[in-house]
Amino acid sequence: MKAPGFWDKKAASLWPIILTPASWLYRAVDKINRSLQTERSVDIPVICVGNIVAGGAGKTPVAIGLAKFFMSEGYSPHFLSRGYGGKLQGPVKVVLDVHQFGDVGDEPLLLAQTAPTWISKDRYMGAVAAANAGADVIIMDDGFQNPTLYKDFSVLVMDGQYGIGNGRLLPAGPLREPAEEGLARADAIIIVGSSEDKKPEILNKPVFYSKLVPHEPAKGAALDKVVAFAGIGRPEKFFASLGDAGCDVIKGFSFADHHIYKQTEIMKMVELAAREEAALVTTRKDFVRLSMEAQMMVTVFDVELHFDAPDKLQDQLLALMLDGNPE
Numbered sequence: 231m232k233a234p235g236f237w238d239k240k241a242a243s244l245w246p247i248i249l250t251p252a253s254w255l256y257r258a259v260d261k262i263n264r265s266l267q268t269e270r271s272v273d274i275p276v277i278c279v280g281n282i283v284a285g286g287a288g289k290t291p292v293a294i295g296l297a298k299f300f301m302s303e304g305y306s307p308h309f310l311s312r313g314y315g316g317k318l319q320g321p322v323k324v325v326l327d328v329h330q331f332g333d334v335g336d337e338p339l340l341l342a343q344t345a346p347t348w349i350s351k352d353r354y355m356g357a358v359a360a361a362n363a364g365a366d367v368i369i370m371d372d373g374f375q376n377p378t379l380y381k382d383f384s385v386l387v388m389d390g391q392y393g394i395g396n397g398r399l400l401p402a403g404p405l406r407e408p409a410e411e412g413l414a415r416a417d418a419i420i421i422v423g424s425s426e427d428k429k430p431e432i433l434n435k436p437v438f439y440s441k442l443v444p445h446e447p448a449k450g451a452a453l454d455k456v457v458a459f460a461g462i463g464r465p466e467k468f469f470a471s472l473g474d475a476g477c478d479v480i481k482g483f484s485f486a487d488h489h490i491y492k493q494t495e496i497m498k499m500v501e502l503a504a505r506e507e508a509a510l511v512t513t514r515k516d517f518v519r520l521s522m523e524a525q526m527m528v529t530v531f532d533v534e535l536h537f538d539a540p541d542k543l544q545d546q547l548l549a550l551m552l553d554g555n556p557e
Contacts, residue, residue: 271380280374282412286463288422308365313349320350390423445532455508461489
């Protein structure tokens, strides 16, 4: 889905008030569903990278950043994902040359480019499969609200500008659960992007600030004219990243998260880019959802996560691996 404008904290709208009864119903059903689930654990650390808002916080780049750190320290991290948008139930290990986004979803295809990745609707069974395959740490991409698998360390990812939006529960706002409850369960908070109000702690939880920067090959595209498109949680963030990198964004096309592109949509953007003598660019997540023919006409603008001060978070993660205590 595409985030409604009235979810933003700065928006003036009656919709949040109108939809409040639906939020009460959402909350009641969610509490019942959670009460029916049983939490189980595996013998290796499980790190959850999640959020409390629907879409667009930056979970996947954070998960990839954590995996790269563990790999640099000699560990063998495996990713675990629900595989949103894919038809396979799992547990199944993602094979890049075999699986398509229709099988496992788009985000697992991105994760699998960094480390072994498992998709499983049953998170516990997926964790067992990863552990049996040689993982010594599991990184969950999303699943913060899933109570079936015990998390040894939970990282809550928040967008620096968007925050918790208007602070209301779905569908009146973007929150998957009350903010105070989610923050209370988190072990650390990662803010992605600039924040208007930097705080060293939130509810006595450590806060780490980070930003998305162009990957080295993408920097060469700076100052080029581009036509951009994105079907992610907040496409405007991608367009802003292009501008920050020095690209002249002629036109930005926004689509719903996980959008499956039609050939007519792609050709419309290809023709516009040709008329403007501009490059047609998109995100890596969108690129894996394109047909092979479309991929040949599109350039990927890659970004990676940089932490302002990574040492403290890395120390916590290493402590978790060495003695099971992230403190």
